[in-house]
Amino acid sequence: MEIPYTVEERPDTGLNNSKLGIWLFLASEIMLFGGLFSAYVFLRMGAPDGAFHEWGQELNIPLATVNTLVLITSSVTMVMSWASLKMNEFSKYKLYMGVTLLCAVGFLVIKYFEYTAKFDHHIYPSTNTFMAIYFTLTGLHGLHIIGGMIVMFYFWFPGSKMWQTEPEHFANRIEVLGLYWHFVDLVWIFLFPILYLL
Numbered sequence: 001m002e003i004p005y006t007v008e009e010r011p012d013t014g015l016n017n018s019k020l021g022i023w024l025f026l027a028s029e030i031m032l033f034g035g036l037f038s039a040y041v042f043l044r045m046g047a048p049d050g051a052f053h054e055w056g057q058e059l060n061i062p063l064a065t066v067n068t069l070v071l072i073t074s075s076v077t078m079v080m081s082w083a084s085l086k087m088n089e090f091s092k093y094k095l096y097m098g099v100t101l102l103c104a105v106g107f108l109v110i111k112y113f114e115y116t117a118k119f120d121h122h123i124y125p126s127t128n129t130f131m132a133i134y135f136t137l138t139g140l141h142g143l144h145i146i147g148g149m150i151v152m153f154y155f156w157f158p159g160s161k162m163w164q165t166e167p168e169h170f171a172n173r174i175e176v177l178g179l180y181w182h183f184v185d186l187v188w189i190f191l192f193p194i195l196y197l198l
Contacts (some may be wrong), residue, residue, distance in 0.1 A: 018172055068189070
C-alpha cells in the first residue's frame with residue numbers, strides 16, 4: 001500500500017507523512033546511539049581506575065570545541081534556511097543552506113586532522129577499548145554528517161527546482177532535513193563531553 005505525500009497534517013497523528021516518517025527514523029537512530037552510549041558507560045565502569053581518563057587525554061579538546069561551535073552554527077543556519085522558505089525568500093534559503101553545507105565540510109576537515117594526528121602517533125581502534133569506542137562513535141557520527149551533506153547538496157542544487165512548482169512541499173522537505181540535522185548535532189553535543197571532557 002502506497003502512502004501519498006501530503007503537505008497537510010494528518011488528523012490521526014497531527015503530523016504530515018514526511019514528518020511522521022522522520023520521527024520514526026530518528027527513534028531508531030536514538031536506539032542505535034543509545035546502545036553505543038550505554039556500552040561506553042558499562043565499559044568505562046568496568047575499566048581499571050583512570051584508564052579511560054588517561055586515554056581521553058590523547059584527544060584534542062580545542063579542535064573538538066571548534067567542531068562543536070561549527071555544528072551549533074550549522075543548526076542555526078539550517079533553521080534560517082527553512083525560515084527563509086517560509087518567508088518566500090529563496091535566495092536567502094540558498095545562502096543559509098550553502099553556509100550549512102560549508103559548516104558540515106568544516107566539521108569533517110577538522111575531524112580528518114584529528115584522525116590523522118592519532119594515526120601519526122600509532123593510535124588506532126585496535127590500540128585499546130577507549131580508542132575503539134572513540135573511533136566507533138565519532139566514525140558513525142561522521143557517516144551521519146556525510147549522509148546529511150548529500151541530502152543538503154541535493155536540495156541546495158538540483159532538487160531546489162521543486163521550489164518553482166511545489167513550494168510548500170519543498171519547504172516541508174527542508175524542515176524534515178532540518179530535524180535530521182538537529183539530531184546529528186545533538187548526538188555530537190553528547191559525544192563531546194562524554195569522550196573529550198569526562
